[in-house]
Amino acid sequence: MSKKAKTAIQPTRSEDFPNWYQKVIVASDLAENSKTRGCMIIKPYGYAIWENIQQIFDKRIKAHGVENAYFPLLIPLKFIASEAEHIDGFAKECAVVTHHKLEMDENRQLVPAGKLEEPYVIRPTSETVIGDAMSRWINSYRDLPMKINQWCNVMRWEMRTRLFLRTSEFLWQEGHNAFASPEESDTDARLMVDEYAKFAENVLAIPVITGEKTANERFPGAESTYTIEAVMQDGKALQAGTSHNLGTNFSKSANIVFQDKTGKEQFAHTTSWGISTRLIGGLIMVHSDDDGLQLPPAIAPYQVVIIPVVKNPEQADAINEYVQNICEGLIAQDIRVHVNKKDDSVGNKIWDSIKKGVPLRVEIGAKEMESGTLTHVRRDIGRDSKTNSSVEEFVSTASDILASIQTSLFERAKAIVADNLSDVADLDALQQLYKDDYQGLVRIPTSFIEDDQYKQLAKEFSLSERCLPFADNGSMVVIGRAY
């Protein structure tokens, strides 16, 4: 009673981080593996997080003049064959549709029939399709800039999958912008990665390192790739969003040409940028603890859960009415609130809200009702934050409490970055660091990565270049292990 006997999630983070990650997803009811190889079922609670990501981010990109559209899932094979470097990056992981019907064979088994003249590829990304459309939509400099985004699914036949972090099918947004000049496309690619950084930090409470990818980590066919890299609790990096300046590489293969003011034909300069359901994996690995998920209020499907404590049936109506009034007060403050009316014990409901990471829990029984109060507990602090306050006071300060939780999660996440990002004097020091079982990231001078000693260390310790942080103007590179 006095002390927590065990954690809700076993194993704990320190015992077995990958296993803990899977268990958090199950315990919080976000998603599960499906019968389809490498594909997940995103359950309602997990999908609600994605819907919030969509709603919030969609507003931000529309403010930049981006318009949403929808393009086909299936891409004609000849589209893909047109851009060599790009397709090299994806050919190994493309699912291909080769038939258009099923027939019953002699063993009464359904087999593919009706072979297609030209196979289709299930989109791994849509540069080629959208490029083809843009080649028809863009004729004049007056048509530029053109900014098109789609929220959709894509498929990449990955060798090794993990829920949210890398699945064969995943949900994302892919933005595709076209401009008249190289300066504009580079500015745009940087603008979008900056939007990702702001979204990650202000909404998801995930601090990120924003920077540019090195040449060998760059998107196939891009001139430059900008990225936000987040740091997980185990010290590994997670690429959480990328924005590419494609220059004229794609407009040349898709023939996106416009006439400039002088009547001369020119290739458009394009960008593409995306974030995906992978962000949910990042949320889990940054914020959750050994009792389960912990969600920043800004993204939580519900920010407050109310647990009615009904000890005898005669009180039920009165308590429900009391709860309903509080609910309405919170909704009027634009707070997302959920009343757990499930026929279950109070203890189970409390644990359920902890495992699901609801930021703020409210308990209301006869005791509170008689005194015009309620009891509330913060998920980030736990039972030590248990407070009894009047309904009026709570309703008027709930937004502040949620804001405080948002801040405390962000601060905690910043401490994770600080603990897992080191500088070293030279490559010998780097080697010693990882030999001593260091799990985090290291910032080294960019010139080091050409060194043979570095290349050998990178191989030995599975290190890769995460990015050249904007903050260091390209002089430094952050390296480490990544998801």
Next chain:
RNA sequence: CGGGGUAUGGCGCAGUCUGGUAGCGCAUCUGCUUUGGGAGCAGAGGGUCGUAGGUUCGAAUCCUGCUACCCCGACCA
């Protein structure tokens, strides 16, 4: 794709070595008592052992192929 592991009710597992046709915990359902950090008792339902084939009088168990999942690595905008 390489190495290792796993596959048995919804979930987690035992049973496999020493073949004889399935068991435990949790969850579920019913009833009663309970409910403020994971309730108790009593009763009930639910699987034919990933899949295809082989050996055998008989296969969860032995043999072979296939598939999926997990971990490590390679790969991965």
